Amino acid sequence: MQIKKQRESWGSRVGIIMAVAGSAVGLGNFLRFPVQAAQNGGGAFMIPYFISLFLLGIPLVWIEWTLGRFGGGFGHGSAPGAFHSIWRKNRFIKYFGVIGIFGPLIIFIYYTYIESWALAYSVFSLLGKYSSCAGTSSAMQSFLHGFQGLEKNSYFNNMAFAYLFFLITFIANISVIYYGIRGGIERLAKIAMPLLFVCALILMVRVLTLGTPDSTKPSWNIVNGLGFLWNPDLAALGNAKVWLAAAGQVFFTLSVGIGVILTYASYLSRGDDVVLSGLSAVGTNEFAEVILGASIIIPAAFIFFGPLQMQAIAKSGAFDLGFITMPMVLNRIPLSSLFGFLWFFLLFLAGVTSSVSLAQPAVAFLEDEFNINRERAVRIFAIVSFILCQPVIFLLGRGLINELDFWGGTFSLVLFATIETLLFIWVFGMEKAWEEIHTGASLGIPKIYKFIIKYVTPLFLFFILGFWFIQQGIPTILMHNVSAANRPYVLFTRVGLLIIFLVLAFLVKIAWRRKRKAREAFSL
Numbered sequence: 001m002q003i004k005k006q007r008e009s010w011g012s013r014v015g016i017i018m019a020v021a022g023s024a025v026g027l028g029n030f031l032r033f034p035v036q037a038a039q040n041g042g043g044a045f046m047i048p049y050f051i052s053l054f055l056l057g058i059p060l061v062w063i064e065w066t067l068g069r070f071g072g073g074f075g076h077g078s079a080p081g082a083f084h085s086i087w088r089k090n091r092f093i094k095y096f097g098v099i100g101i102f103g104p105l106i107i108f109i110y111y112t113y114i115e116s117w118a119l120a121y122s123v124f125s126l127l128g129k130y131s132s133c134a135g136t137s138s139a140m141q142s143f144l145h146g147f148q149g150l151e152k153n154s155y156f157n158n159m160a161f162a163y164l165f166f167l168i169t170f171i172a173n174i175s176v177i178y179y180g181i182r183g184g185i186e187r188l189a190k191i192a193m194p195l196l197f198v199c200a201l202i203l204m205v206r207v208l209t210l211g212t213p214d215s216t217k218p219s220w221n222i223v224n225g226l227g228f229l230w231n232p233d234l235a236a237l238g239n240a241k242v243w244l245a246a247a248g249q250v251f252f253t254l255s256v257g258i259g260v261i262l263t264y265a266s267y268l269s270r271g272d273d274v275v276l277s278g279l280s281a282v283g284t285n286e287f288a289e290v291i292l293g294a295s296i297i298i299p300a301a302f303i304f305f306g307p308l309q310m311q312a313i314a315k316s317g318a319f320d321l322g323f324i325t326m327p328m329v330l331n332r333i334p335l336s337s338l339f340g341f342l343w344f345f346l347l348f349l350a351g352v353t354s355s356v357s358l359a360q361p362a363v364a365f366l367e368d369e370f371n372i373n374r375e376r377a378v379r380i381f382a383i384v385s386f387i388l389c390q391p392v393i394f395l396l397g398r399g400l401i402n403e404l405d406f407w408g409g410t411f412s413l414v415l416f417a418t419i420e421t422l423l424f425i426w427v428f429g430m431e432k433a434w435e436e437i438h439t440g441a442s443l444g445i446p447k448i449y450k451f452i453i454k455y456v457t458p459l460f461l462f463f464i465l466g467f468w469f470i471q472q473g474i475p476t477i478l479m480h481n482v483s484a485a486n487r488p489y490v491l492f493t494r495v496g497l498l499i500i501f502l503v504l505a506f507l508v509k510i511a512w513r514r515k516r517k518a519r520e521a522f523s524l
């Protein structure tokens with residue numbers, strides 16, 4: 001018979017809140033959010049954003065924390081086991097839980113690489129390596145492409161630096177997970193989160209006190225820079241795309257609907273609060289997003305480039321804004337290498353506390369369902385994810401990251417969120433669910449949320465799933481926006497993703513078969 005080992009636990013309540021907030025506060029807050037807001041109506045984006053936060057995000061946070069703590073009580077730290085604990089009679093529900101390991105793993109394999117660029121640029125900034133090309137965006141672009149190995153130029157003639165920084169970042173991630181929940185993830189969050197806020201606050205104050213750097217262009221000032229993001233374009237509200245973008249951003253930024261919070265919450269004990277802890281993590285994330293994230297990159301770029309060029313910059317996407325425009329902006333102010341360092345180090349810290357959370361569901365799955373120790377589980381995860389990262393690195397620019405982001409970071413999210421909501425309200429039953437959420441709670445949730453969770457959240461999710469599928473899902477599946485040259489690579493990615501999903505489902509099957517056999521042997 002197998003003997004179940006004691007599961008790990010968090011060191012303190014502040015520790016888990018910081019770890020969940022660490023997962024939530026990421027590249028999404030400082031790069032994705034400002035770009036999404038600027039592209040989707042500025043201030044008008046904030047209306048669907050906050051509606052999605054209150055009707056979708058916060059309910060899902062409570063659902064996922066509660067399901068996680070419930071599953072943890074049965075020794076399951078990942079979605080297949082948690083779902084199975086709720087609906088024991090259903091033989092298939094655990095396979096739906098596979099999405100809760102698959103999604104985070106897929107995000108992990110591209111997120112870590114992007115995170116390593118931030119680390120590299122923080123060093124480049126201190127060394128002044130890009131300062132000679134920060135005058136024009138084309139030079140900055142060549143620098144980035146040279147670094148990534150997309151072209152050979154006077155800045156780089158191979159991608160050795162990129163690979164080196166990837167290795168450092170990858171090893172840093174694996175080491176943190178290796179030291180476990182309390183000794184690794186919690187400890188990292190307690191150091192990195194305050195540091196990250198300090199970096200962000202310094203940058204925000206610097207940007208907000210830039211005034212009007214070019215006296216010949218008085219309208220290119222900080223107030224108008226903030227206005228670019230905040231002045232509402234109400235016409236945008238009639239556009240389904242804006243609502244989709246807002247709901248998508250809420251999911252992504254809260255790290256919700258993917259199984260990561262479920263895994264973190266599985267290390268709680270039954271009497272631990274989930275209501276206030278969940279809300280505290282949401283509050284921390286929203287401060288980092290709406291106050292800090294919104295006040296750095298867009299206003300800074302606005303005052304140096306003006307409204308017209310800003311439109312084009314916002315359209316060019318989050319990475320260009322972060323790695324091309326921002327160094328150009330910072331290069332024009334005194335102490336530019338220090339501020340450049342702060343910016344990229346901020347991105348790196350935000351990234352690393354998120355990527356360790358993406359690795360944990362797979363590690364918890366191996367530990368809990370195969371009853372192997374953490375060190376071994378982390379070693380297996382490290383080998384597999386390292387191999388999976390290689391195509392992303394060496395086939396950059398071939399559409400792989402977009403494809404992985406679509407299936408792992410968008411499709412899986414909405415689907416998983418829908419499944420967990422339905423399980424929660426129908427299989428658990430709303431009365432029991434309400435009681436379960438409130439177990440150990442130091443705060444009562446307003447009654448209206450009973451109605452919201454039961455009717456509004458699932459309806460909103462179906463609506464989003466349907467619209468999103470028609471507007472973005474179908475064109476993406478049919479590869480409408482993929483160039484002919486990249487299609488074979490995208491197909492290759494899809495086959496790879498299918499194989500990964502099937503392997504994970506097969507592992508679930510084996511794990512449960514082994515458990516059944518062990519039970520039978522024990523009862524003989």
Ligand code: PFF
Nearest residue numbers: 024026027028252253255260
């Ligand atoms: N919330 C992170 C960000 O804003 O960058 C990204 C993320 C982390 C998404 C973990 C999903 C997840 F499970």
